[in-house]
Every structure is written in structure tokens, then in C-alpha cells.
Amino acid sequence: MELCCGQALGSEPHFFDRHYARGLNWYRSMMPKALDGQIVMEKTPRYFVTAETPARIHAMSKEIKLIVVVRDPITRAISDYTQIISKTPDIPSFENLTFKNRTTGQVNSLWSPIWIGMYAQHLERWLIYFPLSQIHFVHGERLISDPAGELGRVQDFLGLQRIITDKHFYFNKTKGFPCLKKPEGSSKPHCLGKTKGRTHPKIDPEIIRRLRDFYKPHNLKFYQMAGKNFGWQ
Numbered sequence: 001m002e003l004c005c006g007q008a009l010g011s012e013p014h015f016f017d018r019h020y021a022r023g024l025n026w027y028r029s030m031m032p033k034a035l036d037g038q039i040v041m042e043k044t045p046r047y048f049v050t051a052e053t054p055a056r057i058h059a060m061s062k063e064i065k066l067i068v069v070v071r072d073p074i075t076r077a078i079s080d081y082t083q084i085i086s087k088t089p090d091i092p093s094f095e096n097l098t099f100k101n102r103t104t105g106q107v108n109s110l111w112s113p114i115w116i117g118m119y120a121q122h123l124e125r126w127l128i129y130f131p132l133s134q135i136h137f138v139h140g141e142r143l144i145s146d147p148a149g150e151l152g153r154v155q156d157f158l159g160l161q162r163i164i165t166d167k168h169f170y171f172n173k174t175k176g177f178p179c180l181k182k183p184e185g186s187s188k189p190h191c192l193g194k195t196k197g198r199t200h201p202k203i204d205p206e207i208i209r210r211l212r213d214f215y216k217p218h219n220l221k222f223y224q225m226a227g228k229n230f231g232w233q
């Protein structure tokens with residue numbers, strides 16, 4: 001965002017989920033100042049899965065543009081678990097938390113890392129308030145394999161010129177991810193920090209297979225609702 005055309009808040013404000021009682025003026029005061037015609041953005045991933053959020057955002061603006069980054073819900077769940085154990089190392093294994101009953105293979109759809117990946121049921125609530133044309137889905141896997149292409153589509157969605165292109169990125173082999181060649185205001189390349197792109201624990205392929213079966217109908221419904229096939233099987 002800083003590369004082109006607007007201002008983005010650096011941290012997650014959690015206004016529409018946690019701090020709504022603080023009022024819209026508090027939220028406005030949190031947001032960065034922008035010039036006329038510039039876009040202002042914030043990101044709080046939790047909004048997507050919080051029941052009250054669509055109505056609250058709609059009450060603020062009916063024309064707002066919404067961007068959701070989605071990745072394969074299984075990798076997302078493992079990533080979430082990796083984040084949780086980095087803070088609370090003593091929790092049970094991924095396998096234990098994933099299944100209600102290991103013998104029957106019944107998945108615990110109430111466990112947050114599993115529940116968040118049921119994208120269709122979250123999207124359903126947004127579509128009550130916003131047309132699909134106001135929601136753009138960023139393909140999480142492609143954001144890594146082709147960041148410029150994926151961000152090209154984001155710029156199109158926002159009605160911006162395609163200013164961010166391939167020349168802004170390079171692939172950092174040590175990090176294993178694309179990084180910015182030269183962020184605005186700096187002459188040095190910039191990769192995301194240590195908490196992004198962590199090594200995930202190895203999960204038994206049988207558990208992955210069970211989760212594939214579990215997510216299949218949810219993913220298909222999501223592709224149908226979003227009008228886009230993300231190819232997660």
C-alpha cells in the first residue's frame with residue numbers, strides 16, 4: 001500500500017469485533033491521515049469470522065470494499081496451530097485437537113483453527129449485507145507464488161493503476177518467500193518478520209486425508225458462493 005496510493009494502518013485495530021463500544025470517532029482517530037483521493041485501509045482478519053461485523057461495517061459504509069485473503073483451510077489450520085503453540089507450548093497435539101473422536105474420525109468443527117477455515121459459512125453472513133462485487137478474495141497460495149499477479153488483481157478491484165508489479169518483488173531463498181525489493185522510504189529490501197512463514201509441524205497424512213474429506217463440501221460451497229475455484233480439492 002505504501003508503495004502507491006494510500007495509507008494503511010500498521011496494526012490490527014479490532015474495532016468492529018472487540019472495540020465497537022469505543023465508537024466511530026475512536027476508530028477514525030486510529031486511522032492514518034490520507035490525502036484527498038487516497039485510499040485508507042486496515043486489516044483485522046478476525047472481522048471475517050465475527051458474527052456482528054458485517055452489519056456494523058455496513059452501518060458505517062455501504063460502499064466499502066472488502067478484501068479477504070484465503071488459503072487452503074488445512075494449511076491455515078496448521079498455521080494457526082503453529083502460532084498457538086509458539087505462545088502456549090503445552091497444548092495437546094494438532095491431531096488431538098482436530099478430532100472429537102479419533103476412532104470415528106469425527107472432526108471438531110468447533111475448534112477455532114478448524115472452524116475459521118469453513119469459509120462458506122462465514123461468507124454467508126457477509127452476503128446478507130454486501131454484494132459479491134464489493135468483496136475481493138486474494139488467493140493465499142498465489143500471493144506467495146505470484147505476488148505481483150495477485151496484487152495486480154487487488155489494484156484492479158480497488159480501481160487503482162497497476163503500480164505494484166513484478167519489479168517490486170524478489171524471491172528470498174533463505175526465507176523461502178517473496179520480499180519487497182525496496183519499500184517506500186527505505187533503500188533496503190524488506191521481508192516479512194519471523195512470525196510469518198514459520199515451519200509447520202509435520203502432520204500425519206491420514207489426518208490430512210480426513211481433513212480433506214471434511215473440508216470438501218465446505219470448499220465447494222465456498223467456490224460456488226465466491227464464483228471462483230481456489231483449487232484446494
Ligand SMILES: Nc1ncnc2c1ncn2[C@@H]1O[C@H](COP(=O)(O)OS(=O)(=O)O)[C@@H](OP(=O)(O)O)[C@H]1O
Nearest residue numbers: 045079080143144177178179192195196197198199
Ligand atoms: N511474502 C511472505 N513472506 C512470509 N510469509 C508470507 C508471505 N506471504 C504470505 N505469507 C504467509 O503469511 C502467513 C502469515 O499470516 P498470518 O496468519 O499471520 O496472517 S494475518 O496477519 O493474520 O492475516 C504465513 O503463514 P504461516 O507461516 O504458515 O503462518 C505465510 O505463509
